[in-house]
Amino acid sequence: MRHALILLSISATSLFLMSATPLQSQTEDAQSIRMNQVGYFPNGPKRAIFSSIHKSDTQKHFRLIDATGKKEVFRGILTKPEYWKSADEWAAIADFSQFTQAGLYVIEVQGGVLSAPFQIHNHIYEYALNASVRTFYYQRASISLDANHAGPFSRKAGHLNKSIPYHKDLGKAQNARTASPGGWYDAGDFGKYIVNAGVTTSLLLMTHERFGSIFPDGSLNLPESGNGTSDLLDEIRYELEWFKTMQDADGGVFFKVTPLKFAGKVMPADDPSLQHMIGKSTSSTLNFAAVMAYAARLYGDVDQSFAQQCLQQAEAAWQWALKNTSIRYTQGTKSSNYKDVQTGGYGDQHFEDEFLWAKTALFLATKDSKYSISIDDLPEKYSAPTWAQVSALALYSIILNEESFAKKVSEKAKVMVQQASVKILKEVMAHPYRINQMNYIWGSNIVPLNAILTLSFANHIEAHPVYLTTSVELMDYTFGKNPTGYSFVTGFGTKSPLHPHHRIMMADGIEPPIPGFLVGGPNRGRQDANSLKRYGGYPSQAPAKSYRDHTASYASNEVAINWNASLVIALSFLEHQRALSIHEPK
Template identity: 35%
Template sequence: MNLKSKFSLIIACVAYLLVFSQAYSQNADSIRLNQIGFYPGAPKKAIILDADHGIFYLENTAGKKVFTGTISRSVNKGFNGKYTGIANFTQFNATGTYKLVIPQKAESYTFTIANGALKSVADGAIKGFYYIRASIEIKEQYAGKWHRAAGHPDDKVIIHSSAVSKGRPEGTVISSPGGWYDAGDYNKYIVNSGISTATLLSLYEDFPAYMQTVKLNIPESSNKLPDVLDEALWNLRWMLTMQDPADGGVYHKLTNPAFDAMIMPDQATKPRYVVQKGTAATLDFAAVMAQASRIFAKFPQQLPGLADSCRMAATQAWDWAVKNPAVLYNQDKMNKTHEPKIVTGGYGDTKVDDEFVWAACELLVTTQNHIYVPYIKLVPVDAMTVPNWGDVRTMGYYTLLKHQDIVYTTAFNELPGLQTDFLKMADNLIANAGDNAYQTVMNKVAKNFGWGSSSVAANQGMALILAYKLTSDKKYLDNALANLDYLLGRNGTGYCYLTGFGHKPVMHPHHRPSVADGIEEPVPGLLSGGPNPGRQDKVPTPSSVPDEAFIDDENAYAVNEIAINWNAPMAYLANAIQALEGKQKK
C-alpha cells in the first residue's frame, strides 16, 4: 500500500470513528433515567429502550469504569407494546458524576450521586411560584434574566353582575391584588388556589425542620419566616380579599372576560372582574384558612393577628357554605343571564360533598369543635383517590391522619379504620409497580395519562410519602422516589417535565411570559402538564400511546401548559424526598 492509500485509509477510519462516536452519544435518549441525580442509599434505575439483556456499566468523569451490571427485561410490555430493559445500579453508592453506558450502543446523559442530589429541583419547584406572582415587579436580583415589570395590579376589580350582594352592587370596584397566575393564563381562581396553597402549607407542616433551611432568594428571604410560607402567603393574602365581608361567601375567580393574547403581564390591561360566589370555592377557602390559622399561630411576632384573621375567615366561609350547600359554578348557565360573558377557565364542580369533608377536617383539627364531625364522611377504599382540584376529600383525610393526637380528643371515632383504608389505597398504588416498563406507580395504568398527568405522578408520590411517615416502611418511599424519577426523565418521552432542569428539558410550555419575554429558555421551575392522548387542543403529538402522547409546543395546552396545582405537589414531593433521603444535608 502506497503512502497516499495509507493516508486515505487513516482518514476513512477517523471519519468512521467520528460518526460512530457521534451516533453513540446521540443515543442518550434511548436510556431513560432521572437526568439530575440519585441519593447514595436510594434505588437507582435506568430504563433501556433498545436492549433488554446484556451488560451495562457506569463510567466516571475520568472515563473509568466503576460499576458493571446486567440488564434485565421488564416483566410487562409498555403501553407501546414493547418490553424495556432495566439497568439497576442501586447497590452502587459512591458519590460523584457518572454516565451509564451500554457497550457499542448508547451512553446516558450525565447524572450525580449525592446526598443533595435533588436539592436544586426541590428549591426550583417552589421558586417557580415566585416567577408567576401577580401585581408585583419580578426583579432581576431575584429572577435573573426572567425579571419583568409588574402586571395586573388588581386594585380596581369590578363586581360582575353574577356576584352582586348587599353593599356590593354590579359595577362596584374592589381591591384584590397579589396571588399567583393560575396557569398559562393571567387569571386567578379560588378553587385551584385552594389545593395549591394547602399543598405548600402542608409541605411546611409535614417537614418544618427541613423547610426552615430552604432559602429561595425571594424578596422575603431576609425575614424570619420560612421561604415556603412567605411564598404561600403571597397567594393566601389574595385569597382573603376574595371573601365578601357582608356574608362570608367567596368569589369563584378573578378574571378577564376572555383569555389574554400571548403578551407580557404588564401589557394585559383589560378590565378584571370577580365572578359569582360558589359553595366549592367557599369551602376550599375555609379549608385553607383553617390550615393556615394553625400554622401561622406559631409565628405571632412575624405575623401578628394573621392566625386569628384566618380562623375567623374560615368559620365565616363555613357558615355561608352550610347555608348555601349547593351553589354550583356553571359558567355556561351563568353566561345566559349575565354580562359580560366569561369564557376563561371554568373549574366547575357538580358535587361538593368532598369539599365539605376537606373543610370539616381542617376546621376540626384547628378548632377541636365537634360541630364539624358529622360532615366528615368516609368512603370505601376503592373510592379513595389521590387529590385533584375537583376531588379534595383525601386532603381532609391526610389532615386527620397527620394530627391523630388532636383528632383522638374529638368526637371523631373512625380514625383507625381511616388509616387502615388509606394504607390499603397506598398498597394498591404500589402493587406490581415494579413489573411495568418504567418501574413506576405512574406507569401502571393508562388512565393516569390525562390532562395534567404530571400532577397525577406528583400526587401519587405525596400519598406514598404519608404512607411512609405513618409506617416507616421504605417500600412507600422508594415508590414515591420512582415517580419523581419519572417526572425528571424516566418516562415514555425522555423529557424532564420541570422547566430549567435536565438534559432534555421542556423548552416551549404554554405559558404566556415564557412565550412573550423574548428569552430562549422558559421561566424555570414550572411543571409541564405531561402526556395526554386526549389532545383537547387539537395539536398533533408524535405518538398516541398514553405515556408518549406529548409534544413540546407552546400551542399544545392539553399537554404542555403549566399550572399551580401541578407545581405544588411537585414541590412537595421533591422537597419531601430531599428531606427524607438527603438526611437534611445541604
C-alpha cells in the same frame, strides 16, 4: 445575591451534565436510554430503561462508565423485555442499584449505545426543590419582580386590580367595583381561581407542617426574606392576602378573577384585557374555609392577628356554605349564567369532599365540637388530592393530628392510606417502567407525585424502607425515566422543556425558561391537536408519548400552581429523608 447564586448553580450543574464528558451521544439511540437526568442517591434504587430493544433480545449486557475517566465501574444484564401498550414499545431495565460510589457516569448498552451523563450523589434534588418553590414567586400578580430577587426574569407589575368590576351575573349594583390585588397566576394564563388555589395552598401549608425546617428565613431570596419568618410561609401568605379579598359581605366566596377570555401572549404589564370578579359557589367557599382555617392554625405563632382574621373569615365562609350547600359554578354558551366567560371553568358537581376538608380544618383550628368529625364523615374510598377531589387533604390532616380525633376516625384514615399505598407498591413492582398506573389525562405528571405523597403518609404512619425507595424511584419518572425521554421540570436535566405554554415565558424575550416549573405531561386527549397541526403535531399517538414541547401545546406543556405544589411536597419528603440511610429492600 442568593438567587443569583442559585441560578448560577443551576446553570453550572446543567452545563456540567451536558458537557463534562465526550462520551455523551446526541443520537436518537442515546435517547432510548431513559434515566433520571438529575441523578440518583448513592444508597438508593438506581434503574434506567432501555427502549430500543426487541422482545427476543435477552441476556443483553450494559455497563456503567465513569464519565471523566472512561473506566467501566459496573456491569449488568438487562431484564427480559416487556411490552407497554400505552407507550407502544418494548422496554428492559438496567439495574445498577448495587453500585453506590458518587460521581458522574454514563450507561452503555451492548452495541455501543451511550446515555447522557448523570450524577450519583446525596443532594440531587436540593436545587430542584428550591427552584420549584420559587416558581410561586414568579407567579406573583400585581407587583414588579426586581432583579435582586428575580434575576434575569425581572418584570414590571401588571394586573394591579385596585378596582375591577363585578361580572353582571353576580347581581351587584350597576358600576360596582372591588379590589383584588395579589395572589398567584393560576397557570399559563393570568387568571386567579380560588378552587385550584385551594388545593395548591393546602399542599404548601402541609409542606410547612411536615417539613418546614427545610425553608428557613432567607432560604428562598424573597422580598420578605429577613423578617424572621419561614420563607415558605412568607410565599404562602402572599396568596392568602389575595384570598382575603375574595370573600363577599355575606360570607360566600367569589370563584375567580379573570378577564372574560384568555389574554394574548403578552407580559402582565402589557395585558390590555379587563379582569372581572366572577362567580360565587359552594366549592369556592369551602375551599376558602378549609385553607383559611388551616392558615389560622399554622400562622398562630407567627402573626396572631393575621391568624385570627383568617379564622374569622373561614368561619363566615362555613356558615354561608351551610346555607348554600349545592351552588355550582357554570359558564359558557350552554350555561344559564356567565355565558360570556371563556376562562378556566374548574367545574365540580359534588361537594361532600369539600365539606369534609373544611370541617376538618375548622375543627383543628378551633377544637369546637360543632366541627367534630365522625367515622361516617370519612369517604368510602381513598382518592389522591386534585382540585376536584380533596377528601385526602382531610385524611392527611387527621393522620398528622391523630391525637385530636376519636381513635376509630384516625385509624380508618390510616387504613385507607395504607391500603392505597399497598396498591401503589404492587403497581410499581409490576410495571415495565417501575411506575404506578397512569391513565394519561390532563396533568398526568402529578400521578406519580401523588403516589409519592400517599407513600409519604404511609411512611409517617409506620416507617418502612419500601415506601421511601419506591418514592425515590417514582421521582425518576418526573426527571426523565419516562417514554418521552424528557425531564418534565424546566431547567433540570439534559432534555427538559424549553417552550412551556406560559404567557410570561412566551413574551419575556428570554430564551431559557424560568427553572423549576413542572409541565402537565403526556395527555391522551390531545385537546390541542388542531392548533399543533401547523407545527407538526404530536410525535406519537401513544398515550404515554402524547407530549409536545411547544408553546402551542396547552394540553401537554402548560404549567399550573397545583402541579408545582405536588412537586414541592414530594421533593420535600425526599429532601427531608435524604440524610437517612436509603437502601433498596431485598
